[in-house]
Amino acid sequence: MFNHAPDAKEPMIPHIPISSPLPIPDASSNSQSRSMVPSKRSALSPVKSYATTPAGTSKVAKEPPRKVQRVDSGPSKAPAPAQNSSSQVHGPPVLRINAAKSLVAIPVRQAMLKTLYETFKNLYSDLLQKSPSLASDHALAQEQEIYEQSSKLTYRNAMISSIATLKKRPKPTSLSHESVGTEGTIKKLREAYDKLRSLSITARKLDPLVMSVEVMEQWGFMIKLPDGPGGSRPHDEGKIRKCERCAKQYVVKGKDEADFCTYHWGRALMSRFNGEKLRVWTCCSQAEADSPEGCTRGPHVFYESLPEELHERHAFTWTREANKNKDSKDTALDVVCLDCEMVYTTGGSRVARVSVIDGSGGKVFDELVKMDEGVGVIDYNTRFSGITEEEYRKKAILPLKQIRQALGNFINSDTIIVGHALENDLKTLRMSTKRFDP
Known part of the structure; x- marks a missing residue:
């Protein structure tokens, strides 16, 4: 405001502070500015437990404990690939594979695998007591064989056909039975068997290998027949003979009346234990000196060779x-x-x-x-x-x-x-x- 009066007073002008711009920091001040930024705690530094810190001892606001990075001094290991699991002995196996790499949906494969397992379980009913995981293992292997040999469109029909074939197999009574195994395994065994059957031993091949009369006689073959009609003494029941098992004299009796003895059915072979040579029985693994009588009980028997x-x-x-x-x-x-x-x-x-x-x-x-x-x-x-x-x-x-x-x-x-x-x-x-x- 302006006034031309002689008695006019100078008006009060308020002081308005004007802030000047901050100077641009130079390179020498970078280290100081960086120190103002909080850094991560070292993985090996001690971790302060906020749960046990008394109230009022720190003005810093409480925060949850920070995670500590685990440092492994040993060699790093790559993660193991997922595998199918057959550990569930009393239930169907589980497919553990990457769904993105499977051409067939995993739920479809798992459902067919379950049916395949039940079929193997019924087929191997007489063997599962000795080999509880047999049905599970073969179901997994059979499913994998079919998956590798089929496409997305043919997988289901191939599995159904395989299950129908399994149901027609005769029940095996031993692990060596021809019905035990996947289709691929059985096919390979049959091919190997047919290959062996194609081999034939002929008389022409064996003629050079036939033993002479002298060699046969040396090895105990019958070259001449004994004199007499033979068959005059078919048995020795009631007579005294030497037992082949225990080397004792005994009276020959029938099965229901036979006397028993204790014997070793194996042989005593030389073995080394703790630097010492010992004769050990193959039947019971006992030292010959420690088990002079035997490990098995059975009837007296005799053997003739003349x-x-x-x-x-x-x-x-x-x-x-x-x-x-x-x-x-x-x-x-x-x-x-x-x-x-x-x-x-x-x-x-x-x-x-x-x-x-x-x-x-x-x-x-x-x-x-x-x-x-x-x-x-x-x-x-x-x-x-x-x-x-x-x-x-x-x-x-x-x-x-x-x-x-x-x-x-x-x-x-x-x-x-x-x-x-x-x-x-x-x-x-x-x-x-x-x-x-x-």
């Missing part, structure tokens, strides 16, 4: 002559593989089962042998023979004489016989081949 004694039990005979008549074809094979299983009887060790296969591995003959009149089985020796009393009573129909006649259809004097410990099998069959008749 040709004259065996001939008295059952007469030896030659294999039949080969048919030289060109008008009639001989049914005998050029090559056979022979195996026999023995049991202990009142007449010593006697043949109880005879098995024969041809040069291609095909089964030709497999029969249980009924004991001769007056001869009784004392011990079926199931651990080694595989023959049980129940099986023997049901299936042993033909005696040794008729078994020998049946073998004549496949074996003649020209047949090459292959076997393991063949000299013992031929003796227990009371058979000698005329191919080597001197």
